[in-house]
Amino acid sequence: MRDKSHMDQIERWAEYVKTHDDWKLKLKDFINAQFEIANRFYKELEKTPEGREKIRLLRENKVKRAVSQTDKKSMASVLKKKSK
Numbered sequence: 001m002r003d004k005s006h007m008d009q010i011e012r013w014a015e016y017v018k019t020h021d022d023w024k025l026k027l028k029d030f031i032n033a034q035f036e037i038a039n040r041f042y043k044e045l046e047k048t049p050e051g052r053e054k055i056r057l058l059r060e061n062k063v064k065r066a067v068s069q070t071d072k073k074s075m076a077s078v079l080k081k082k083s084k
Helices: 004-019 023-045 049-083
Strands: none
Touching: 023 049
16 A cells, blocks of 8 residues: 555645646647657667667567466456356
């Protein structure tokens, strides 16, 4: 369980969302900026052979995690059906 300050922050955020209609616009700018920074980083990284290899490994790991998550969901679905 996370500490009380974490729950306090969640409550403050929920209150902010309820009282500010523009919260999506503010968050959108932040998220877009994060994507721009990541894209710049990957463009620089792919300029070297070592960087291209690291990107390849990251992509492989992402696919493995996605497959693993799919497997877990499928297994949960099968177990749920069997228990009925």
